[in-house]
Amino acid sequence: MSQHPQDPIQLAEEIRAALESPDAEKKLGDLLREIRSEDIAVVLDDLSPRQKRKVFSVIETEAQAEVIDDTDATSQEQIIDHLDSELLREILEEMPPDEATDLLNELPQNRRREVLAGMDPETTVELLRLMQHPPESAGGIMTLDYISTEADSTAGMSLQRVQSQIDSEVVNYVYVIDEKRHLKGVVSIRDLLGSNPDIKIENLMNTEVISVLVNSDQEEVANLVRRYGLKAIPVVDDDQHLLGVATIDDIVQVISEEADEDFYRIAGSPEGHPSQQKILKRAMVRIPWLLLPVISGFILAWLHPVDEASSIRQILESAADRRLLLAAFIPLVMGIAGGVGTQSATLVVRGMAVGDIEIGRSTLRLFRQEVIIGLLIALSIGLVIGSVILVFDGIQTGEINLLFPVAVTAGIGIGILLASAFGTAIPILCGKMGLDPALVAGPFITSFNDVTAAITFMLVTEFILNNA
Amino acid sequence: MSQHPQDPIQLAEEIRAALESPDAEKKLGDLLREIRSEDIAVVLDDLSPRQKRKVFSVIETEAQAEVIDDTDATSQEQIIDHLDSELLREILEEMPPDEATDLLNELPQNRRREVLAGMDPETTVELLRLMQHPPESAGGIMTLDYISTEADSTAGMSLQRVQSQIDSEVVNYVYVIDEKRHLKGVVSIRDLLGSNPDIKIENLMNTEVISVLVNSDQEEVANLVRRYGLKAIPVVDDDQHLLGVATIDDIVQVISEEADEDFYRIAGSPEGHPSQQKILKRAMVRIPWLLLPVISGFILAWLHPVDEASSIRQILESAADRRLLLAAFIPLVMGIAGGVGTQSATLVVRGMAVGDIEIGRSTLRLFRQEVIIGLLIALSIGLVIGSVILVFDGIQTGEINLLFPVAVTAGIGIGILLASAFGTAIPILCGKMGLDPALVAGPFITSFNDVTAAITFMLVTEFILNNA
Structure with missing residues (x-):
């Protein structure tokens, strides 16, 4: 394996080359052994469903668990749907229980039952217990794989317990509980290592533990971790029973996810990780938000001073009146253009910031995808606007005039x-x-798009009306 | 101390009450001993400069170091300016070196020299070495306080070294270096505890260490940590010499800061932590961004069909022409209103998400502040627009007509x-x-503001023109 992370685009090409070579199985195996499972997870996105499954089948179960955990939702689905239940069970058993739970929650109910049925009872109970909690709550991100001790134990005994459970997910802290599992304190591994082995835990433990209630939102957990610089936070119920521990590596994911979520929501495009969704779906989630500027745009068009006595056909006969009528739609055009531009820009900026989009060949692909999405949005929103105008004018005049709605839709x-x-x-x-894209993504692009969209609209619409 | 974090508003009230009691010193001391330094850091923002310094003087040096490190820039400045150099030096010596460096970078040069002069030479060298790196690079966030060992050492010897340096900032990993400090591998404390003490480190260490170059941007460090689920990442130079270690708790701050930064930049209000800046400064950083929609608005107003032959005075004489002239400014009004609304909404959403703004009494304060900022922005942008119209009309007609610019400015x-x-x-x-504020902050508020601002503008301007 390399010390520095690999470029996913180059990696995808190497994998494709290996897949097409005569001894694909061996070549691929040799190549993938050299690659971290986190990198394989990223690269899958660039491969076809068949290629994904091929890559997945070549790696070991442990790596499979990590790849499934880290890869995007589409790849996850494409792989899992073709996996036999026996292998899926093995993979789930390899995963940390909190992440296995998330995956189980995604499965159809009968598949889930089938997989759980073959598992050893202890793991099943653990997973079922975790599945009670909503995935975005403290209970949903906690692990059950921590080490506990009692107040009357000693530092030496507790250290031995750590050594005997060395594969536990949380080894930096040992939680002190009483016989009823009430959380009483915490001892760090640092304290255990730095103390006389005979010292009692009750004299060593910190009783001022910050804990979080099991049903708290994961965002609250993240804020506590950030505010108090914690590396792990115990999760308790209302009676202070220790239920699990949320660790900082899961919380780093939460912080990123919550920031992503807010970003995309503010941009009016709650897409999740954008470049990892299907194009049609990406267009569909963005369109409803763009109906808001359509509505406000129509209100503003209706407020605009136009000669109300005349029908659209009469207005169109005078060049000056026609320009005036078109001007009434400029706020609508601006609103939509601003909305679409902000959606696109925010997705690019956020994707670049978190490393989902790398500057390189993949940006060209992204640009192509965005243009297709733009086209789909343009068609849908254009048709909505054209139809509204057609119907309004139809009601007013009792006639159907296609020219004006078509021209406006095109513009x-x-x-x-x-x-x-x-x-x-x-x-x-x-x-x-080398400039920060976030600096231009907001007001600059909005203002730029306001002007270009308004001018484009006037030119295209006038051109159609003049030449029809 | 309490197990659950305290409500900062209530805390601030308790502190103010203690400050005003007859035996303030004692009361305050008793109260503050019960409060975590991270909570004191947050609460300072709610106190006057004098109160801040009083609170600060009562707590111990160790807590002072934590408070200074965690509190907002304004409070930090207000406290440090009144601190004698001897105490400041003690505080700096208590702080983790990477954070002491950040603070030193903020000091005026002669103060910095004075403080460093009295420090012990070892710490001074360490701090000066760290200060060479830009604060937002890997070198700027790394710590020098880690533990290293050699490949031919044993697990037992390395564990002893951990025990002798138990106060080190990074104890979860021991980095393996050669005699020239080249990074050769890493051993986790888990591996050391779980192994036979006689086993050689070279047989235990993981040689596939992901490291980061010292001059990499902190965002890149954060992305590596997130992508590979790391808890710490060694920082090296071009020749793979180990220079320091960036730990996950610093990286959690980086991830939040970078997300904040992008958020505020996209909103066109690069304010840093908004509620912790002075109001005038908060208005000032937002105004330049709002000049962009002013420019695009004037372009669109100029494109709008208006009877160009007439002067503004002539146009104003006819009610229909007047409405038409005003309509030309609607895109400008929309652009500005959308921009201002997005700025305000983004700051609230982000502040609430990261816990800087709590829903409660402090939101009223925030609302009051935002209204004052809105007023400052309204005055400045309104005056800019009014002046441009005055000058344009003046050049065209050779006269100065105040009425129309005043009406537009007011609207x-x-x-x-x-x-x-x-x-x-x-x-x-x-x-x-209980709804997610991010869902309304984008397109909804923009569309809502587009309509209300346009209607307000037409009503106010017409009212002034009719009644003047």
Whole structure:
């Protein structure tokens, strides 16, 4: 294995080359043995479902557990659906219990039952106990794999207990409980190592333990860890019974996830990890949010001073009146273009910040994807707007005039497409030039898109109306 | 101390009560002994500079070091400016070296020299060495306080070394180096405890260490830690010499800080931790970003079909022409209102997510502050817009007409004020109702503000023009 992490794009190419070679099985095995399972997890995203399963089948069970745990939802699904229950069970047994629980929660109920049925009873009980807690609560991220001791034990005895449970997930702290499992204190491994082995735990333990209730939101857990610089936090019930321990490595994931979630929600595109979702799905989650600027845009168009006595057909006959009518739609165009551009830009900025998007060949792929998504959004939102105009005008005049709605739809559609392209391209270009993409992603792109979309809209619509 | 963290608002009240009691010194001392230094650090923000210094003077040096490290920049400055160099030196010696370095970097040069002069030479060398690295690089966040061993040492000897350096910042890993300090491998404390004491380190160590170059950005360090689930990462130079270790608790701060930074930049309000800055400064950093929608708004106003032959005075004489002229400014109003609202909303959402803003009495204070900031922004941006219109019209007609610029300034100013108030209030109300504020902070608030600001602008401006 290399000391520095590998470039996922280059890795994907090497894997594809190995897959196509005559002795694929051996080549692939040799290659994958050299690669960390975290890197394999990332690379899967770049492979076809068949290739994913091939790669997965070549690696050892332990690595399989890590890959399944770390990879994106789509790859996870594609692999698990084709896995026989026996292997899936082995993989689940390899995973830390808190993560095995998350995976079990994703399975269809009968599959879950089948997998659990073959497991040893102890693990089954542990997993079922963890599955009671919502995945985003303290109970959902805690592990049961910690070490406890009693107040009247000694430092030496407790250290021996650590040594006998050395594979436990939490070894840095030993939690002190009474006979009813009430949390009484905590001793760090540092204290155990640095003390006389005969000293009593009750004289060594810190009784001022910060703990968290099992049903607290994971965000609260993260905030406590951050505020108090903790490396692990015990999870208790209302009666202070120790139920488990949330560790900092899980909490690092939580902090990132919660920040991602807020980012995408503020941008109006709650997509999860964007580049790891299917394109159609990515367009679908963004469209509902864009109906908000459509609604406000129509309100503003309706408030705009237009000669209300005339029908659209009459208005269109005078060039000046026509420009005025089109101007009434500029707030709508601006709102949509700003919304689409912010969505695209935020996804790029956040993806680059957390390393999901690397500046390189994969940005071109991202740009292509965003343009396709922009096109899908442009078509849907354009059609919505065109239909509304058609119906309004139809009700007013009793006639169906297609020209104006079609022209407006085209103008807004092309504006949306450009906004999406600029929203993606500008932060990528900034990143390539070594500037912080977040600095341009907000007001700059919004203002830029406002102007370009409005001008595009006027030009395209006037062109169609003049030439029809 | 309590097991659960304390409510900072209640804490601040208790501290104020103690400060005003007859035997303030004793009362305060008794109270503060019961409070974690991390909580004192948070509470300082709610106190006056004099109160801050009083609280600070009562606690012990060790707690002082923690409070200084954790508190906001303003409180830090207010306390340090009044500290004598002897005490400041003691505090710095108590702090972890990577954090002492950050604090030293904040001091004026002659103060820094004075403080360093009195320190013991070993610490001075250590701090000066750390100060060579930019604060946001791997070198800037690493600690020198780790434990190293040699490949031909044994598990038992290495464990003894851990026990003799038990106060070291990193005790979970022991780094294996050669005689020239090249990084050769890593052994976890778990491996040391779980092995035969006579086993050689070279047979125990993991040679596939992920390390990071000293000049890498802290964001890259955070991404490696997150991707590979590490608890610490060794920092090396180009020749693989071990220079220090970045630990996960510092990296948790980095992950939050980088997310904060991107959040605020995308919102066009790079304020750092918002509620901890002075109001005037908070308004000042936001205004430049709002000039972008002003520029795009003027471009769109200029594109808007208006009877160009007439001067503003002539246009204003006809009610229909006047409405048309005002309509040309709606894109400008929308752009500004959207920008201001997004700034306010993002600050609230992020502050609530990371626990800087708690739903309670402090949200009222936040709302008041945001309204004042909104007023400052409204005044500045309103004046900019008014002046531009005045000058443009002046050049065109050779006269100075105050009425129209004043009316537009008032209309836009009130629109901005409302946008800022709604941008703050809507996410707060969502939070109180148990909804995720991030869900409304983006497109919803933007669309809402677009409409309310445009209507407010038309109503206010028309009212002034009609009644002048």
